[in-house]
Amino acid sequence: MNETGPGIVVTVAPVHDCRDPVLLDPSRGRIDPASRRWILNPPDTIALEQALLIGDRLPGFRIRVVSVAPPSAEDVLRECLAAGADEVVRVWDEGVEEADPYGLAMILAAAIRARPFQLILAGWRRADVEHAQTGPMLAELLGLPQITCARSVEMGRDSESIRVEKRIPGRMLTMSCPLPALVTMEKGPPLRYPRYPDRRRVRKIQIASLDLGAIGLAGVPPPLVQLERVTPPKPRRRSALGAATGMPVVARLQRILSGGAQAKKESNIRPCPDRASTLKTVEHLLKEKLVLLP
């Protein structure tokens, strides 16, 4: 493995595990660090697996993970090493926490520019703020062709071009593109499960940590877009069948099942199930307490 040779860069962001409750620090509109539990941004893990799959087929690629992440996220970044990445570079500095997608893209571009690469893979968006901007901005800053929301990336044997598949509603598109390039991944095989010896080996690896100065940046521009407020969703009402339509439950469910409840066009309304089977469905929903009568 060539330490400085060409490779695939994967940008990985640690994000808060959104299955846990999000406690906000009201003064800054950010997640309270005490409640934080890092996981790898799920779309980024798909990008990493894609890189590893390319590496399986064409050995000799060095797979580098570049991440803008605080020291507290080092442990989850180590999972990238356990899964098979050759190197993780972590960039952090004062003020970086405030950076917006553009600022993040600037940092990533500066960190990546110093290293040889053929291909950059990124998740299509962060699972927490869902801007879906960093990848495209990074491509622009590095002057690279880009394909977003890909499902698979295949590298040519000569490592000169890639063939990418992405899905749009009802179609699968196959595109190709010369390298170097950037691809953001939407879906794909899940990140491989680490072998236990690898997990154990990477526990001791010191993850390279760079500040902005080390990658040639004086600072990042302050974000222009500000988060104003986070509104929790309204609790879901469970009495779906009761809404004040004045219709009897069975009739209303019949209408929902036929596609008629929300359908605007006549053509969307499907043949209606008969009353007996609808009645059965209603009984089932009530019995299983899936819906409650008002």
Added chain:
Amino acid sequence: MITGREIFWNIANRGMIYLFSAAAFIAFGYGMYRRVSMWRLGQPAGRNDHAWDRTKSALNLVLGHGRILRRGRPGWMHLVIFWGMATLFVGTTIVALQADLGTRLLQGRFYLYFKLAMDTAGLGVLAGLLVSFHRRYLDKDGGLENRSEDGVVLALLTGIILTGFLVESLRIASTGDPSGAWSPVGNFLAGIFRGAARNKLNSTHKIAWMAHASLSFGMIGYVPYSKMIHIVTAPLNTYFRSMQPTGMLPPLEIDNDDIKRFGAGALEDFTWKDLLDTDACVRCDRCQSHCPAHVTAKPLSPRKLIMDLRAHMAEKERLTPDDRHSVKNFIGDIIEEDALWACTTCGSCMEQCPVFVEHIPKIIGMRRNRVLMESRFPTELNPVFRNMEYSGNPWGLGRTKRADWSNGLDVNVVANVGTPEFLYWVGCAGSFEDRNRRVATAMAGILNHAGVEFAILGSEEKCCGDSARRLGNEYLFQSLVQENMETLRGYGIKKIITQCPHCFNALKNEYPQFGGTYEVIHHTEFVHRLIETGQIKLKGETGGTITYQDPCYLGRHNGVYRAPRDIINRSGFRFAEMRGSSQESFCCGAGGGRIWMEERLGERINIRRTEDALDTSPEFIATACPYCLTMMEDGIKSKNMDEKIRIVDLAELVIEAIRQ
């Protein structure tokens, strides 16, 4: 005159017998040496403890045939052959002692009894051999596979007995033995020869004697090269069998940095006891005919697995240590990968095995290699492992939502009320899965009704790790154990009630391996105790027929059979036992982590078991396990019987019987 017998009557060249025996014992010794050196390919097993207990129970099981008699006909068949051959062996030894050491045992009354005993034994063996022949070649009983050695052994034994009787009857015919009546078989046969010329009798006797001697010594020499090795290995294996609960898997020293290999990825990774197991197996079919995977046409057969290991062991022993590494892929070429993942760890094979072969630890050992060393396993397990690791439950649902099932119920969380007398360990299914949440609710109702002081851990409870361990992910299992133990230690928890038999088994049998010792009670046993002490009263007038599915990890692995049945009987139902119940129970198909995998091969195990249940024409099917509940409900639904039959957990049955 004292009755007695001239040893070596009519045999001029008695030196022959020493030649025969020398050859036989050399063959036996060399063969055993080779087998032992095969076993020595394995790792240490630490089975040298409890020598006295082991001796007692091994003698008991070998001489008394406790396990073997579980199957009636073949059991009795083996018992007669075993005791018959043992008697004949002792008898022959007495004769040998008289011939070579000059003991004077064979005279007087003892000699007469001796004759009678030997004839009876011979007749018994012959009867056993007839049954065996019928079973093997005429009846083609079940899954017996006939190899040539089976025929050879049968012929050899038959030959020994027949020539023995022939020698005896010719001698009686020739000498007119006055005590002939004490050898009824020999005497009867002698009647046929009476009247023949004496010299003819004597020369035929010589030939028969030579045949008898060579067959007998031939058998001794043949032992290590055939299935007859079980004469040696079965008692050994019984002596060295695991004295621990079958639900307890051997721990790996996962944190020991000096250990580089985990699990069994090659023959040498097994213990010597695992390898001895393969030589103890007599291919009797009991494991395989009780294996839910095999019965539903999956590629796993416990017997084939053991046989494949044995063949591979012999193959490896022939190689020099340097060449042993270059052998084909162990898992893949020798052991089919799909077979490893088909096991539900129900324990039926180990429960049935008459010679105490330990199948599950081998299968889990190989799964450990796949998961820890190779990261090769059915893809659907990847999210399961990650979810257990991050969210503490297999579905990846929010950790903080774990206590949501108890909203609006009178259930306290330990963090709020302090250490209770009993911790109610709800488990992942009871906490998150809709159907099993109703069981948790019922259980909470019972505990409150009986005034038991209990609390739950809520969001601090994590998956017990049972599935992780049985899927071979020992790393994940031990991480979960450590986290849970820390929580339990923090609150000083001593007594735990579990809803799930898998949590029950893990907490009871496996957490102590890591220093977490608690009094763990499954909810069936706890509720049973509440009923017995009168803390709850069942108004059992429900009626209807009910059957009960034994959860493997409650029944077979932990021996809880009585409490659930007693609860059912007291709640006013007509109880109908399924085909295959208690020790013989058939798995629902979900254990061993199978619940998290697709069932792509063969027919579905839960359908099979549902059919067993339906045969009892029940109105209710009761169980005491979240997995069984799910699997049986699926089975009933796919049979379109879900409107007629209710699947219930015993806790639900009891709460209904209380509230009636």
